[in-house]
Amino acid sequence: MSLLEVIGLRKNFGGIQAVRGFDIAIEERQIVCLIGPNGSGKTTIFNLITGLIPATAGRVIIDGRRDIIGRKPHAITAMGVARTFQNQRLFNHMTLLENVLVGCARSAKAGLASILLGLPGARAEKLQMIERARSLLALFGERLLPQADDLAGSLSYANRRRLEIARALATEPRLLLLDEPAAGMNPTESRELMTDILRVRDRGVAILLIEHDMTVVRGISDRVVALDYGVKIADGDFAEIRRHPKVIEAYLGRGTVDA
Amino acid sequence: MTERLTRYGPFLLALIALVAPLLAPNDYVIGVLARICLYALLALGLNIVVGFAGLLDLGFVAFFGIGSYVYAxxxxxxxGLHLPFAAVxxxxxxxxxxxxVLIGAPTLRLRGDYLAIVTLGFGEITYICLVNLDRPVNITGGPNGLLSIDPPSFLGFVIDHNIEYxxxxLLTLGLVVLLxxxxxxxxxxxxxxxxxxxxxxxEAMxxxxxxxxxxxxxxxxxxxxFAGGLLASWQRSVFPDNFLLQxxxxxxxxxxxxxxxxVLGAILGAVAIVSLPEIFRDFALYRLLAFGLILILVMILRPQGLLAPRSGARRSAETK
Structure with a gap:
């Protein structure tokens, strides 16, 4: 049984068919890369899976039984699907720690009354959340933790990407969707990102990522899925994909697959 | 210096607030101080909606009015009801x-300017209801308001001087700051x-x-x-005009x-906006002009407000 199964997912924006019957299955602890030219519908698929936009048709099933289509984004997050955003949507005027705490709070139980009264239960829960948030920042070594109390808006580009991952992990996902995590990173940072992603996988999280950097794609993916005009054109390991005639034609261009 | 100011500022402010009425030259000034506290409460309430959650509410005074009239x-x-103060x-x-919740529910999908317009409408509707609900059954007393309202009393001790109010x-204010x-x-x-x-x-998080x-x-x-209830008990009467858009x-x-x-900023804002027109009373007709100029100057010189929300460093130290 797959962790996530997408069947016949479609999305029309007016007359434009952005996603035209997309299927994918992701297993536990698998790293799957979604590649495709700009406008091929990758981010739309992310938005559909996480419930940010309604699907025209299709099903998205978690654990082989729960269809999450039509549910609200926060309910989908509660079922173990978290994401980062291509254009980075951090809470800029909150500290790094608070950014992660927003995700941690998903499973918090303290109600309004116990918070207002400052009951011991609410206090203890808050301390636990802070502890957990700090340990998530610590996942990235010395990159984030020393700046835990700075505003997220003050972070460098690469660190913003790292914080987005830490924040998503705070919701305790079993599947993490990363939208171009290496975009704008230099080669050293990309290499570091790859080990970070593998470490996240080792925590028991499956990962679906959109990525253009072929070094990253080759370095970490168990499987690669190629997309063009909202349709899946190939699905296999990196070696298969790079030789696939349709992929070469649609995405990489003839004779340039040396990456 | 700023470090010390942020640490001891609140205590200093509390101390000033505690002794202020004792140093006030007359009862009128004490009344102004009480009004500052009342408006600081309102500012703290709105700070939660606009400052924390970013929901621009232009009809906030409606709740002030509802509180006042429920008290009345x-x-x-x-x-003919005279329930105890605490119960009320x-x-x-x-x-x-x-x-x-009732007013919030239909506006959930709205953002920014749109939310502002709808809440503005709710504020006006509340005002119009207060003015007109004296016919066919007299509920609100119409434009004449409601009079002879009971003062607050605790275990037989009745509050009736400005300084007691x-x-x-101030006690309520301290509590709301804490909350x-x-x-x-x-x-x-x-x-x-x-x-x-x-x-x-x-949502995605x-x-x-x-x-x-x-x-x-x-x-x-x-x-x-709550602030509305306090107002009603202090004025001993309520009128729709207490709750205008202004x-x-x-x-x-x-x-x-x-x-x-x-949080502290909202209080300072209340101090400034209630007290400045009083301070400029000598300028008579130019009073509001001076008031307006000062507001413009402050916003030009400190666009983020007198006190920008505290930077994280201190906040985290406090959450530990």
């Missing part, structure tokens, strides 16, 4: 919270601020935005309602002037 209904000869205030908290309001800070640094406060920063990202927004409306409204704008100005999202 339950503790005046109008309906308890009813007000829940009525106001309920009306906050002042300390009652505001607890909320700000709780999972609810994080969710509110996440919504203010980026609603879509907040598992924040139930519907719930969080309704909580913000409810908490903000109950604080305003008041909503004034409260919003306090929150913005103080620094959106800053």
């Amino acid at each position: 209904f339950l503790a005046s000869p109008h309906f 205030m308890l009813v007000i908290i829940f009525t106001a919270a309920g009306s906050g 002042y300390y009652l309001f 505001s800070r607890r909320l700000r640094d709780s999972r609810i406060g994080w969710a509110w601020r996440a919504i203010r920063e980026d609603e879509i990202a907040a 598992g924040v139930n935005t519907t719930m969080a927004k309704l909580q913000a409306f409810a908490v903000g409204a109950s604080i305003a309602g 008041e909503s704008i004034n409260i919003l100005a306090m929150v913005i002037l103080g620094g959106l999202g800053s």
Whole structure:
């Protein structure tokens, strides 16, 4: 049984068919890369899976039984699907720690009354959340933790990407969707990102990522899925994909697959 | 220097607030001080809605009005009810919270300017109801308002001097400051601020935005309602004109002037906006002109408000 199964997912924006019957299955602890030219519908698929936009048709099933289509984004997050955003949507005027705490709070139980009264239960829960948030920042070594109390808006580009991952992990996902995590990173940072992603996988999280950097794609993916005009054109390991005639034609261009 | 100011500022302010009425030259000044406390309460309530959750509410004074009238209904000869002060205030908290949810629910999908316009409408509707609900059955007393309202009393001790009201309001204010800070640094406060920063990202991080927004409306409204109850008990009468649009704008100005999202800032904003027109009373006709000029100057010189919300470094030290 797959962790996530997408069947016949479609999305029309007016007359434009952005996603035209997309299927994918992701297993536990698998790293799957979604590649495709700009406008091929990758981010739309992310938005559909996480419930940010309604699907025209299709099903998205978690654990082989729960269809999450039509549910609200926060309910989908509660079922173990978290994401980062291509254009980075951090809470800029909150500290790094608070950014992660927003995700941690998903499973918090303290109600309004116990918070207002400052009951011991609410206090203890808050301390636990802070502890957990700090340990998530610590996942990235010395990159984030020393700046835990700075505003997220003050972070460098690469660190913003790292914080987005830490924040998503705070919701305790079993599947993490990363939208171009290496975009704008230099080669050293990309290499570091790859080990970070593998470490996240080792925590028991499956990962679906959109990525253009072929070094990253080759370095970490168990499987690669190629997309063009909202349709899946190939699905296999990196070696298969790079030789696939349709992929070469649609995405990489003839004779340039040396990456 | 600023470090010390942020650490000892609140205590200094509390100390000043405690001794201020003792140094006041006359009862009128004590009355102004009491009004500052009342408006600081309103500013703190609106600060939760606008400052924390980023929901621009231009009809906030409606909850102030609802609180006042509920007090008048339950503790005046109008309906012949004279419930104890504490009981009335308890009813007000829940009525106001309920009306906050009622007004909040239809606006959940709206953002920014649109939300502002709808809440503006709610504020006006409330005012019009207060003015017109004297016929066919006299509920609100219409434009003449409701009179002979009971003063607050605790175990037989009746409050009837400005200075006593002042300390009652100050006590409430201190309590609301405490609650505001607890909320700000709780999972609810994080969710509110996440919504203010980026609603879509907040949802993707598992924040139930519907719930969080309704909580913000409810908490903000109950604080305003409570302040309304205090006003009714102090004025011993309520009139629809206590709750004009101008008041909503004034409260919003306090929150913005103080620094959106800053608890201490909201209080300073209330101090400035209530006291400046009093200070400029000697200028007679030019009073509001001077007041307006000062507001413009402050916003040019400190666009983030008098006190920008505290930087994280200190806040985290405090959450540990």
